[in-house]
Amino acid sequence: MAQTTLGAPLKDREAPQMLRGEAQFIADINLPGMLHMAILRSQHGHALVKSIDTSEAQKMPGVIRVITSADLEGKMMPMPCIWIPGG
Numbered sequence: 296m297a298q299t300t301l302g303a304p305l306k307d308r309e310a311p312q313m314l315r316g317e318a319q320f321i322a323d324i325n326l327p328g329m330l331h332m333a334i335l336r337s338q339h340g341h342a343l344v345k346s347i348d349t350s351e352a353q354k355m356p357g358v359i360r361v362i363t364s365a366d367l368e369g370k371m372m373p374m375p376c377i378w379i380p381g382g
Contacts, residue, residue: 330359 312318337344349361 309318347363347365349363352358352361
């Protein structure tokens with residue numbers, strides 16, 4: 296009878312590194328000049344935001360830039376959505 300791996304358990308190749316604390320994750324990557332970003336969204340769905348004061352955020356240590364939707368106006372386009380029937 297032919298041997299099959301379908302349904303057979305697979306050896307976890309990453310477990311030993313994880314157990315020893317040697318595994319690398321995306322969050323471990325640190326490149327020269329790399330920046331981090333945070334996105335703040337309204338707590339109220341469909342709320343009309345009349346104004347945003349970013350002055351305090353801009354003064355915080357390590358902040359390079361604060362971007363709002365006003366900065367992106369005319370630069371962002373809707374992302375196309377490809378619909379595959381039955382997919």
